[in-house]
Amino acid sequence: MPGKALGLTGALGPLQSIAAAGNMAVQFAPADGGTKLDVTYSVTGYLPAGMNTWAEPVNSVLTEQFTRLKNYVERGDPAPK
Numbered sequence: 679m680p681g682k683a684l685g686l687t688g689a690l691g692p693l694q695s696i697a698a699a700g701n702m703a704v705q706f707a708p709a710d711g712g713t714k715l716d717v718t719y720s721v722t723g724y725l726p727a728g729m730n731t732w733a734e735p736v737n738s739v740l741t742e743q744f745t746r747l748k749n750y751v752e753r754g755d756p757a758p759k
Contacts, residue, residue: 682706689721691739693732698723717744 686702693700700721707714719740723729746756 689723690719691736693721693723693736696723696725698729715744 683706684704686704687700688694689696689698689700690702698721700719702717702719705716707716717740719736721729721732721736725731745758749758750756
């Protein structure tokens with residue numbers, strides 16, 4: 679949906695090396711003179727220790743990546759302030 683949503687399918691980053699499949703949905707909405715991104719990344723697969731052991735590290739990486747995107751869009755530099 680151009681201008682409203684973006685869908686990505688696949689296991690990203692280190693998830694590529696394990697038995698995992700993922701779907702990322704990014705929704706775009708107007709907000710306070712800009713755009714709000716709502717990101718959901720759903721992953722399923724198998725790990726002996728359980729897939730939930732990957733939730734926090736994956737969330738941390740995605741948070742960093744989208745923060746860098748925000749910094750780049752707002753001030754032309756992806757690095758933290």
